[in-house]
Amino acid sequence: MIVYASRTGNVRHIVSKLDTDGSYSLEEMPVAERPFLLVTYTDMLGQVPQPVLMYMLKNHAYCVGVVASGNNNFGHANFAKSADILSIKFNIPIVRKLDLRGSSHDYLAIQEFYNEKVKK
Secondary structure, three states: OEEEOOOOOHHHHHHHOOOOOOEEEOOOOOOOOOOEEEEEEOEOOOEOOHHHHHHHHHHHHHEEEEEEEEOHHHOOOOOOHHHHHHHHHHOOOEEEEEEOOOOHHHHHHHHHHHHHHHHO
């Protein structure tokens, strides 16, 4: 399954392009009981959104990877940095960093990871 956080709709759009066995916003899935892929946005200048951090503190054991949306206009150091922070803090792989809504190439890479690590 995919658990996601979307503020502007970009992440929701990304998730809608994937073939999954379920996708849930953080609010819809308060407790994870099976492996999931986290898809999130990046807040401010490279920060993890607070709701995402709180969710991961409780559910990181089931997270198999993270995809983060960001904006290249904020510079390389801050681009989708939430993925970097979450990867280090919870020892999970970064699957992809996307500029805004990403591209079909990004969706394909995410789908391949999902099929291998989550869908099994």
